[in-house]
Amino acid sequence: MTIRPGAGDGTSVDRLTVRYRKAHALDGISLSLGSGVTGLLGPNGAGKTTLMRVLATASIPSEGEVTVLGRDPRVPAQRQDIRRRLGYLPQTPGFHHHFTAFEFVDYVAILKEHTDRRGRHDEVRRVLEAVGLSQDRSKKIKALSGGMRQRVALAAALIGDPELLILDEPTVGLDPEQRLRFRELIADIAARRPVLLSTHQTEDVAALCHRVIVMGRGRVRHDSSPRELSEVARGAVWFSGERDPRALAGWRTGTGAFRNIGSPPPGAELAEPTLEDAYLLLNADLPAHTQEGSTP
Numbered sequence: 001m002t003i004r005p006g007a008g009d010g011t012s013v014d015r016l017t018v019r020y021r022k023a024h025a026l027d028g029i030s031l032s033l034g035s036g037v038t039g040l041l042g043p044n045g046a047g048k049t050t051l052m053r054v055l056a057t058a059s060i061p062s063e064g065e066v067t068v069l070g071r072d073p074r075v076p077a078q079r080q081d082i083r084r085r086l087g088y089l090p091q092t093p094g095f096h097h098h099f100t101a102f103e104f105v106d107y108v109a110i111l112k113e114h115t116d117r118r119g120r121h122d123e124v125r126r127v128l129e130a131v132g133l134s135q136d137r138s139k140k141i142k143a144l145s146g147g148m149r150q151r152v153a154l155a156a157a158l159i160g161d162p163e164l165l166i167l168d169e170p171t172v173g174l175d176p177e178q179r180l181r182f183r184e185l186i187a188d189i190a191a192r193r194p195v196l197l198s199t200h201q202t203e204d205v206a207a208l209c210h211r212v213i214v215m216g217r218g219r220v221r222h223d224s225s226p227r228e229l230s231e232v233a234r235g236a237v238w239f240s241g242e243r244d245p246r247a248l249a250g251w252r253t254g255t256g257a258f259r260n261i262g263s264p265p266p267g268a269e270l271a272e273p274t275l276e277d278a279y280l281l282l283n284a285d286l287p288a289h290t291q292e293g294s295t296p
């Protein structure tokens with residue numbers, strides 16, 4: 001097999017464009033994935049899933065270069081090698097609902113060419129244990145809750161301790177305890193392997209990611225550490241007694257004060273910015289809105 005010279009085991013895209021008819025799902029983006037957890041944020045339709053599908057070799061680029069784990073997905077033998085070595089949790093996993101949790105994960109392990117039955121079953125038990133589903137492994141998928149199904153899909157992505165983990169909205173449907181467990185699991189994996197995850201939960205990014213990429217309309221709008229992203233909103237968040245009409249967004253907090261984002265008036269009581277504030281500010285072309293009852 002020919003590996004791209006100098007590519008090492010790196011994963012990157014260069015001027016990647018994906019078009020569906022005339023629309024650009026991805027519009028010439030370039031980035032490299034390093035170690036640790038990289039979070040992908042962005043509004044619906046920003047291109048997150050499309051990027052992940054390309055990296056997981058499930059979509060073909062219209063233009064640009066893609067390297068995954070040092071391999072070229074356009075070359076069939078290298079594409080197969082990528083699929084063997086990566087773990088992918090798609091946004092909508094295709095379950096066989098009459099399978100049990102064990103049978104489904106075992107099926108994925110077979111597809112990943114784990115041929116030794118005893119070793120494969122040990123691995124299936126390991127990943128089901130990792131996602132907290134040991135007790136439920138004999139239940140049919142159709143009888144599991146949405147959060148449990150999500151964990152079955154995550155277990156399938158963890159088969160074989162993949163060298164790169166791509167997780168498309170992995171925390172959807174997880175209860176707070178499972179989210180915490182998920183964070184522990186992913187942080188542990190990310191100490192050894194690069195992880196790319198997309199989410200709409202800015203708390204997951206703040207808690208877990210060492211790098212955050214904000215996408216919008218098929219482009220990278222921001223790429224930094226979560227702390228640096230939060231700093232984007234410093235001086236742009238303030239409290240007021242009533243909703244401030246100058247705010248791009250504002251909501252009444254649990255204390256009764258309004259928390260506003262935008263350009264504060266002189267002398268305003270500034271608030272410590274969060275990653276969510278910065279994210280909202282980056283998407284400031286969203287219409288201004290007011291929500292009642294959010295916490296500060």
Ligand SMILES: Nc1ncnc2c1ncn2[C@@H]1O[C@H](COP(=O)(O)OP(=O)(O)OP(=O)(O)O)[C@@H](O)[C@H]1O
Binds near residue numbers: 042
């Ligand atoms: N198979 C497809 N055919 C046509 N258009 C598509 C297809 N898949 C995605 N798109 C379009 O590409 C754009 C990017 O979609 P994508 O699913 O990558 O966004 P996303 O950031 O993952 O969104 P979400 O947060 O809703 O999951 C959207 O405008 C979407 O409508």
